Amino acid sequence: TAMSATEFLTAAELIEVTGYKHIASQREWLDKNGWAYVVNAAGRPIVGRWFARLRLAGVHPHMDGGGMSPAGRPNFAALD
Template identity: 45%
Template sequence: MSSIFETKVESETLTSDELASITGCTRRHDQVAWLKSNGWVYHLKRNGEPVVGRLYARLKLAGVNPASFAPAAPWVPDFSKLS
């Protein structure tokens, strides 16, 4: 019995259909080429299938550069002033 309050839990990564929709390509090799040429961050499964994070894709499609959220350089404490 289905409830109107049930929600579909999405995976943290895009499905192959979603990736094909974004890239316009169904072949893995072509998807990887599109991702690379458009500056997307992705990982490859052992079988060569590209994996793209859902949040990353949402930010990219919204025109937000996800790299802008990363700090430019890690903070390191300055102990030189301690005696």
């Protein structure tokens, strides 16, 4: 299936988040602040919208261990 146009942050949204128009400065800001991204063929950082929403909500997802820090995981044992 085709990906939605809203799957990734737009160039304007990336400028708004990072405060930088220059691609190298955006990547530096993303690295400094621990944001995950991939780089397209033009060298532009591509940030997933879900990742951005989590980060802006104060959640710090990461690549290992299921995608959320332990503090962000629900305590399912409390349901028993």
